Amino acid sequence: MVDLEAKRAWAVAAAVLDPEVPVVTVADLGILRSVEIDAQGRAVARVTPTYSGCPAVLAIELAIEAALRDAGFDPLIERVLTPAWTTDWITDQGREKLRAYGIAPPVAGSSSKRALFGDVVVSCPRCAAQDTSKLSEFGSTACKAHYRCNACLEPFDYFKCI
Amino acid sequence: MHAPLFAALIRLADDHLILGHRLSEWCGHAPMLEEDLAMPNIALDLIGQARALYSYAGDIEAAGRDEDLLAFGRLERDYQNLLICELPNGDFAQTMLRQFYFASFMLLFWAEAEGSSNATVAAVAAKAVKEAKYHRRHCGEWVIRLGDGTEESTLRMQEACFVLEPYLGEFFAVDDVAIEMSKASILPNPQSLRGAWLADVCEVFVSAKLQAPDLTHAHKGGRQGRHTEAMGHLLAQLQYMQRSFPNMTW
Numbered sequence: 001m002v003d004l005e006a007k008r009a010w011a012v013a014a015a016v017l018d019p020e021v022p023v024v025t026v027a028d029l030g031i032l033r034s035v036e037i038d039a040q041g042r043a044v045a046r047v048t049p050t051y052s053g054c055p056a057v058l059a060i061e062l063a064i065e066a067a068l069r070d071a072g073f074d075p076l077i078e079r080v081l082t083p084a085w086t087t088d089w090i091t092d093q094g095r096e097k098l099r100a101y102g103i104a105p106p107v108a109g110s111s112s113k114r115a116l117f118g119d120v121v122v123s124c125p126r127c128a129a130q131d132t133s134k135l136s137e138f139g140s141t142a143c144k145a146h147y148r149c150n151a152c153l154e155p156f157d158y159f160k161c162i
Numbered sequence: 163m164h165a166p167l168f169a170a171l172i173r174l175a176d177d178h179l180i181l182g183h184r185l186s187e188w189c190g191h192a193p194m195l196e197e198d199l200a201m202p203n204i205a206l207d208l209i210g211q212a213r214a215l216y217s218y219a220g221d222i223e224a225a226g227r228d229e230d231l232l233a234f235g236r237l238e239r240d241y242q243n244l245l246i247c248e249l250p251n252g253d254f255a256q257t258m259l260r261q262f263y264f265a266s267f268m269l270l271f272w273a274e275a276e277g278s279s280n281a282t283v284a285a286v287a288a289k290a291v292k293e294a295k296y297h298r299r300h301c302g303e304w305v306i307r308l309g310d311g312t313e314e315s316t317l318r319m320q321e322a323c324f325v326l327e328p329y330l331g332e333f334f335a336v337d338d339v340a341i342e343m344s345k346a347s348i349l350p351n352p353q354s355l356r357g358a359w360l361a362d363v364c365e366v367f368v369s370a371k372l373q374a375p376d377l378t379h380a381h382k383g384g385r386q387g388r389h390t391e392a393m394g395h396l397l398a399q400l401q402y403m404q405r406s407f408p409n410m411t412w
Contacts (some may be wrong), residue, residue, distance in 0.1 A: 136199060146199070
């Protein structure tokens with residue numbers, strides 16, 4: 001019974017959309033770490049922020065809390081810092097949704113230094129060309145860098161590896 | 163209350179809040195659109211790190227002060243940031259050079275703090291080290307581009323070196339709080355990072371064609387709450403909302 005409730009709570013929380021990129025869910029991004037029912041019967045959702053200063057963190061926590069409450073749970077949100085969030089936690093489905101939305105997903109494998117600082121090949125999310133150049137290390141939000149496709153000439157956001 | 167830990171957390175948080183505030187002053191005034199995005203992004207990271215530190219400091223103090231009260235409700239002499247963090251931005255070269263110095267130092271600092279005996283400190287460090295790495299790279303590139311750039315940009319970067327040099331020694335100053343923290347393996351001893359920091363700075367300075375900084379003369383006082391004349395003006399802006407509408411929330 002409790003196990004089923006926990007599964008239902010996870011499904012409810014996992015369906016919450018990211019406020020900045022409202023095509024991916026908090027589960028797709030790997031921000032939602034777990035949902036459990038504790039001894040007091042509360043639904044405890046553990047959430048890991050992407051960046052220390054990400055302004056969306058509070059909005060995301062409130063949205064998860066509201067979704068759980070609407071589904072009849074007594075929610076409790078726990079912010080968890082360790083282990084630190086990494087782009088490796090973005091699911092394959094999440095990566096595909098990002099690409100379809102026009103944001104190049106992080107090049108896989110953030111754990112290597114090369115992925116963060118080396119010359120990685122970022123494919124254009126629109127025309128899939130590999131001939132792209134970085135315009136700025138920082139994009140419209142803390143988690144993105146700004147790129148341009150040299151083939152179709154469209155500028156685009158790249159979800160950077162951390 | 164663990165008094166040295168509280169003091170050490172406040173110092174670190176103040177460094178990040180004050181420098182983050184300074185950096186945010188560039189929002190809407192940067193020399194190009196990309197930098198107009200970059201600088202507030204870095205500022206956000208710093209203020210986010212400060213938030214986590216203030217909030218933990220409030221828990222340690224256990225006197226009912228939360229992150230907002232610690233950030234906005236203290237007097238000038240209660241802030242214990244490094245003086246370099248509160249200096250006016252100067253031009254873009256000076257802002258970037260300061261940010262590079264700071265990011266290079268914090269990268270070394272957080273990397274060691276990741277192994278802290280204190281779990282909360284280790285968690286904040288693990289997050290911050292990734293962010294500092296990015297800042298260090300971005301600002302280092304600007305130091306090279308401007309230092310080894312046009313006649314004008316070279317002059318400005320050299321001037322920035324000259325202005326900031328007397329404030330560098332304070333990064334490595336050690337007192338009872340710092341010693342206590344390093345003995346308990348909570349935070350690294352800043353003095354022990356001096357060599358690695360100088361090596362990192364010199365690596366960039368060689369490409370930037372700049373002279374290595376001289377750390378012998380150092381202005382001090384920030385850690386004791388003795389500030390430059392710039393600090394009061396900065397706080398007037400930073401604290402305006404909380405002073406005008408005490409305990410307001412968004």
